[in-house]
Amino acid sequence: MSANSADTPALLEVVLVKSGRTKIRYPAELLADDGTRVTVRAPWAGDGVRDFGFVRFEPGDVFTEYYWRDRWYAVKEVRDVRGVRKGWYCDITRPATVSGGELVVEDLDLDLWRSADGTAVLRLDEDEFAASGLATTDPQAAAAAQDALDTLERLALEGGFEALLAQ
Template sequence: MSASSVEIALVKAGRTKIRYPASVVFDDGTHLVVRAPWAAPGVRDFGFVRFEPGDVFTEHYWRDRWYAVKEVRTADGTLKGWYCDVTRPAVVGDGRVEVEDLDLDLWLSADGSTVLRLDEDEFEASGLADHDPQAAAEALRTLDALEALARRGPAFAEALSH
């Protein structure tokens, strides 16, 4: 990978869930922003949004925060919304960005009218609260904070730049 590209690796329960190339847009040593096309094969219909070939993800990772935020746009640039993964802080190095998915997610629609907490059942079933209670507590605090920020509307997108 060149200096302007990285491999994104999303790890879940110790296994790589997906990996894909992305172009680096910004990196200040703490906050990394990359851009990548929808990396999974075909369409993924969540009911509240569809991710499909042609969609472009601008992904925000932090080395000191317990989440990653993905701004999702159609091929023509229309904003679909933001998909937020609760993760351990990103590990960046050697042309790779690795994030450990902690099962909790949040969706914020483009118009700000829909804020959904996702996968709380998966989080509960993961056993994280038993084998790493501090990480589980941080994950829940992070989801609560993301939801509160999302419910403030436009402040959400602005907060990504800080």
């Protein structure tokens, strides 16, 4: 299914759920949906500037976001207001669902950052993941999340996400 299909809206509401509650929701332009991967584009949806130390997300930044219905992650290419790539922010999530104009993903706390030049590949929030208790409450999901993080780290270290996103 492409973004131009009659049964697919041109806009989706991206809904990021964490610990059973909506963490953030924002409108995004639907670029493509092939039935497995959904690609959307949206401006930075946060309030003001968010400085992580290794990257700043700020008004004017544009995120091209790739979600899969069969994978435990989302990959988000981040560009500044001039269109210069800052890098990729990857969320470890349960597989995405799309229904009623919403793209819903459950954030599992783990994240990965790869700078545009590839010099920084950072595993993030592993302490939050451990504290979430997922390994006890849902060991299969915890293992899938760890595997997803390992896969993304390997791809990031081997040259990036272009081959993954070109599929």
